[in-house]
Structures are given as C-alpha cells and as structure tokens.
Amino acid sequence: MAFPFSAIVGQDESRRALLVSAVDPGVGGVLLFGDRGTGKSTAVRALAQLLPPMPAILACRYQCDPERTDLQCEDCRRRPHPKAGLVPVPVVDLPLGATEDRVVGAIDLERALLEGKKVFEPGLLARANRGFLYVDEVNLLEDHLVDLLLDVAASGENIVERDGLSVRHPARFILVGSGNPEEGELRPQLLDRFGLSVEIRTPEELAVRVEVVRRRDEFDRHPEAFRQKWAKQDARVRTQLVAARKRLPTVGTPESTLRCVSELCMRLGTDGLRGELTLVRAARAYCAWQGDATCGPEHIRAMAAPALRHRLRRDPLDESASTTRIERALQEHFAAAAA
C-alpha cells in the first residue's frame, strides 16, 4: 500500500512536475534528483494510485488505445471489433537488476519448451505502454539498459530482434527516474530525455521535518486509516487532473508567451530547441492544471526551473547552481519586461 499523494509534505516542485507530466505526457519524463530520504520513490508510487483509469483494448497485451488506431499494435489493427474497457494506468517499476530480456521482452520459454513454438512474451516496455516507466537509482542503471531506454523513448516503439523473434510494438511511456547525485552523474543524453528535472533537498525547517516524520509514522502504524483520512484530498487531485486534461487543448498560448520563453532560453543559453519546446508544453499543462484559460508569465515562472535546469551548458568554473542561474534570468527577464 502506498503513501497518499496529498499527504506528502512540501516537495512542491516534484509534485507539480509529476502532475504536469500526467496532464500532458508530451512534456516528457520527470527526473527527481537529490538528497536521500526525501520521498522521491514515495511521490512516484503515490502518483500511481491517483491516476484515473484509461480506456484500453482488453485483449491487447500493450493496452492499446481503442480511439487511436494510428498508435495501435498490429494485432489490434487486425481485430475487427475489439472490446474496450477501463484499465488502471500502468506505473511500471524497472528494478536495477532487471535483465535485458525482461525489459524488451523475449521468447516465451514454456511454450518454446512444451510446444516447440516461438511466442513473444512482452517485457516491461510493453507493460509500460501508455503509462509510466519508473527507474529508481537511474544513475546506477547499466549502460546497455540506458541505451535501450533512450532508443525506445525516442521512437515510441520497441523493436525486438532476438531469439529468432521479430516483433515490434508501441512503447510510449513517461520516463520517471530518481536518484542521488552522490552516487554518480547521469549521462547527458539520458538527462536530456527527461522533460522535467527536479532538484530535491531535505527540508531544513524544523516544523516541516517534524510534520514529515509524524505523517510517515502515522501511516506506518495505521496505513488503512491514514489512507481513509486522505482519500478525499486524493480524490480532489484526481478530479483536478481529469479536468486539466480536458482543458488542455483549449488553453490559449499568446504570442507574448512564446516570445517570453524564447527570450528566457536565449538569456540562459540553453542547448538546442528542446528546452523551449518543453517549457512551452509544461507551462501550458500547468496552466490547464491551475484551471486558467491562457498560458501566461506565472505559468512560465512556475515551470522554468524544472524544464531548463538540466539543459544549461555546464561551465566548470561557474560554481553557481543551475537553479540560481534560472532564478536570476527569470528576475532579469521580468524586470526588463516590466520596464
């Protein structure tokens, strides 16, 4: 049983980032990087039980969307009248010791043995299709698995050519990673794949720390009662999430907002266009989450740090953290705009 999402104390930025990516999967994944014991995994597992169920083709092993024939697997396209129903959004855990065959999928051993048939048994990438793929301690993941994830995350499709099998299936997932920088950096290629990156610090204020421990304590003692207590709040978050998704296509993005984002990225000298695109999408999603009609400066302000901090060019001689640089750029930008 997971800790309720709304009972998490503080960690505003990571909660916001996770919710924004749930509102618009196009934002790209979320990376939670920071101190130990700050509830990184807790937040992800809490999100999992909050997500409203999604319609899917029931017979499909990749939970294909009945509405989107363009994204369906070959089997589903061939099905004449597939039966659809509501299924929970998959939040798939990729443990560090996972072997490649379990990640991409492999031949079904039993059927190979008993029937002498080669049948594909889907792996974690298949299970994560249309949902979340969560990698804890992502910075310790073996390189060949990282390459594999990058490849699939970029194409949205898993192509398996192994054990004499030849299979391709959709694998569109939101990559969520967490880790502690003390144990090693993340390769820049992987870093760039995450739409949003959150820096998590241990709370310093005594009152907050005490509250964190109190709630955890209460949850450990009476998990069921604790969940009941927070069920209403969690339900409210779920409702807001559904509303935000509905609102997202109608969110207006005026020219001024786009210009503001471009200027900000220029001021910071971010690498490539990905930063700009992500910031616009994230700001729109956040706008929808807030229930606002038009995406404006306040939404950019809220999402600038998570969307850009991992895309700043590193200057080994500039000691100031990326977050500080973004804060500074935001202030300068809005001061200039006001003048």
Next chain:
Amino acid sequence: MSAAAHREAEGQQRWDDACRAAAVLALDPLGCGGASVRSGPGAVRRRWLSLLETLLAPEVPLRPVPLHASQASLVGGLDISRTLASGTRVVERGLLASEHTQVLVLSMAERWSDAAVIPITRALDTHEGLLERDGSSLRFRACIGVIALDEGLEDDERPPAALLERLGIQLRLPESVAPSEAESIDTVRAKLLAARSRLRRRAQDPDLIERLARLAEALGIRSIRALLSAARVARCSAALDARLTPDQSDVSFAARLVFAPRATRLPQESGAAEDQEPESPAPDESRDAQPPSADSREQGALEESVVAAARAAIPANLLDSGAGVPRPRRRPSTTSGAGAAQRASQRGRQIGSVAGSPAQGARLDLLATLTAAAPWQRIRKRDLPAAGVVCISRRDFRVRRFEQKSPCTTIFAVDASGSQALHRLAEAKGAVELLLRECYVRRDRVALLAFRGTGAQVLLAPTRSLVRARRCLASLPGGGGTPLAQGIEMAAQLAESLRRGGDTPSLVLLTDGRANITRQGKPDRAQARADTHAAAGRLRRLALATVVVDTSLRPSAEAEAMAQLAGARYVPLPHASAEAIAQVAGAVAAGARR
C-alpha cells in the same frame, strides 16, 4: 581515572548499548530497519550476533548473506534444473523473499557496491521485492531487517551510504568485553513479550519527534530517515522498560545509537543553545504562545543531558574526518580482487550468445540454449523415449558473450608546495572538472591527491560525481615543502588498489620535480631526491600509464630525470592551463585503455 580504565568503561558502555540495541531490534526488526555493526570479526561480534539470534528466536530467523550474493540470489531467478526437469518455468525464490519477518546478516558490508545493495534497500523501504530476470516477472513480499557487518578499518571503508541511511542503529562494538552475568535470556524474553504488546497500544508522544528533530538539528543531521529511526528506537527502548511514553533515558539512548554516528557537528554549548531557542520556528502559534513555564525550563535541562550523552558517543575522530557527512568511500569491487582478466568475459553488456560450452567460467545463456533445443524435441523424444521432458544435447549449449568495458580512473597527483602551489592547484582543479565533464559520458572516474609540507593526502577519492568533486575541491590548501616521494608512493598505492578492483588507472603528476622532504617527512634535499628516485622506480614496475607535467617556468632537469626513471611521459607546461592539463590527461587515459 587512568586511560586504560577509561577505555574499559567506555567499552563497557558501548557493549551495554549494543545489548540493549539487540533487544530493541528483536522488538521491532522491521520498524528499525536494522543495524550496521562496525567491528572486526571476533569473539565480541559473535557474542552479539548470538545474543540477537536468541532474542529473535523462534519467530524471526537470522539469515546470512554472503558478500558475493548476486542480484539473482537476492531477488531470485530461473531455477534451471527444475525448469529443465519439469519443462515448465520454475522460479527460484531469492534471499529477500519472505512472507514473515527475517533478518539478513550482510557480511563485509563495506565491500558491497552501491548498485549491489539496491534490491536490499528497496525491500527495506517497501517490504517488497521485484524480480524481472531471465524471462520471469514476480513481485514478492520481502519483510526484512538487515544487520550490516562492517569490517572496514579506514574511514572511507564503509557500507554504501544508501544502505547506512536505512539502518537506524549504528553500533561500534568494543574490542573486548569483560564476561558479565547478563540477565537471563528468559527474563529478557518475558520483557520482550510484554514490550511488544505495550508498543502496540503505546500512548501518543506528541513532543518526542519535535525533541528529536531539535537534537538532530543541533548535531547537524539532515536525513529525515535518521529522525524517523530515532523515534522508533526511543519508543522501543521505552517499551522495553515498561514505559508507555519515552522518557529522558530513551531519548538519550536513541541519540547515542542513531544520532551520534551521523553527527556532522558538535552541539553548541548549552548556554548558546538556549539563546537560540526562541529563533527556531514553532510548528504552530498556539503552542508558541505559552509562556515559558517551569516545566519547559526543566525540559531544557533534560535536553542538555541528552545532548551530553550524544556528544559523548560521537566517535573521537568522526568530526575531524567528517565521516558523518556523506562522503566518498572507497569503491569496492563487486568481486574479490583475484582475476580481473578472467572476469572480463563475464561482465559488461551482453552482446549476444554463441554456441559453446559453459565450462571455463562462461555463463550459459539458458534461454538461447532452450531456444536452440526446442525445435528438436519431437525428433529427439522419438529417438530417446526414456528422456526427460526436455532433451538438451551439447550442441544446443549457448554461452553469453559480453562486451568488456573496464572503467578507467585518472589520478591527479598535485605538488601543492611552494609559491606555485595555488596556481597549480587551481589549474588541476579546473582540469579535474573538465575531465569529469567529458568523461562522465564514458563513465570514467577521477581522483585527486596533493602533497605538500610533510605528507601526501587524497583530496578526492575516485569519483565520477561532479557534485562531489566540487564540494571536495572548494578549498585546497597550499604551500610548504615538497615531499615528492610520498606523493608518488600514495599515487602508486591508489593505482594498485584501483587495479585490484578491476579498474584501469592512469596517473597525471603535476610537479616541478624539486623534492626537498624525505619519505620520513624530514627536510633533507639529497635524501629526498634519493627517495624520489626509489619511488619513481616503484612506479615504473607498476607499468602505469603516467605523464609528468612540469609546471615550473623553466623546465627542470630533475623533473625530466624523475619522469624517465618512472617510465613516464614528460610534458613541460610552464603556463599549464586547466584545458591543457585535461587534454594531456585525456591522452594518457586513452593510452591506458588500450
């Protein structure tokens, strides 16, 4: 009191705490997570473990986990023989799998790698394990506590930080313990039984967490998990002594066992601490509004003695070495030192499988083997009706092929002596960061040591973390004599230990070669030069890829001679910049990799 008597008393106190900790662990093994036990593998540790085992028995077993426990043996995997015998997939349970609570005992925890403990830390957090291996997928209960036996001697030989973080109690056992008549086991058992029910119906203790949080703040402990553990340990301690809410002694006990080993600073003197009191934020206004009563003053006095208890339990060298702060630890190799080459074909990225025999240490690729055998089953069964469910012949064997990628570490040894020190250090620091920035793409590591005055010192243990490098390199000392021989020796030692771990080290030595401090740390130019040459000879025997960067304004013959003796490349860089050094280092590392 004589020094010996004092030591004995301190040892006795530690032993008493350890015994009480065993009772606390027996009371709530899941809640406390477990303990790390720092001690040599001697009689004292055996005695403590057997005490713990007795107290946990019969419900909770102790289960030893060997150092080389693989991912497969922890989380489980395919049971090859039974799978072959039955023809259906049989999944073997790993050590972590347990419906009922068990306590795992990790031997040589300081040698476990960061990645190897992840399944364990996960189980500690969620009481659940996850198997995604060999075509099998399984989520299983894993109710475990962990005792991490830490046999590290040096400060940097410690269990992985991710594991230590989750083990509430950290014990250091004394070297010897006087035989004493402990309470009879039956008495303690009866106490445990009573305590367990007391723990379930314990009263609310609203101010306990706040008290502990203040204490953690005073000791500079940031981790929230430590706070949570301390609260649990204090409650267990209270329950053991038939108290419904923890009192002073319970908080002191928790402070000694949970906080003291994690302290990063000494608490301020009581006067100063009291002055600070009003500044600390209060959780809510109403509580803050109460006038300071006699009760709260009394509490202040109580708190003082708790702080004193914690302070006394902080290991003497902890704060000097900064061991309480998360810091680089010597990275243990995943297997024993022997045979880095032999291992080569068994790790890294699997790039496929080939027909071959699983002898000579090659790993059988079971799936590939079975896949190869599958089409033949009907024919073989016709020929061999008596055979088992699956007929596998030697021809079917497939073994895994791996792409070997052994990690590289560039060691910077920097002469931090004399007037040039600051410039050299600054540029070396820049080079370290530049290299890290480039080489973390390849996952290579960087280490930095400096020598000055009368000795050498590792400033940055091998790391690939820029964050960590920045922290370590923020302020570097410089000036004094040149103990070049010591610098070379330390670099050689580091390189050797890295090699034992299957690493490929290379060395960049930044100096002007003008040694003037002997190996013994005495100022004697002639002897210093002789020592340096001896050390250079040792370096040559290591056949280490080395470059000597001469940073003096005029290239010195001494440095060149030393480089020659060490079998190193000599590069004079009078105005060495970070970029130039990084470039040279990159070239050397590339050479070492070949």
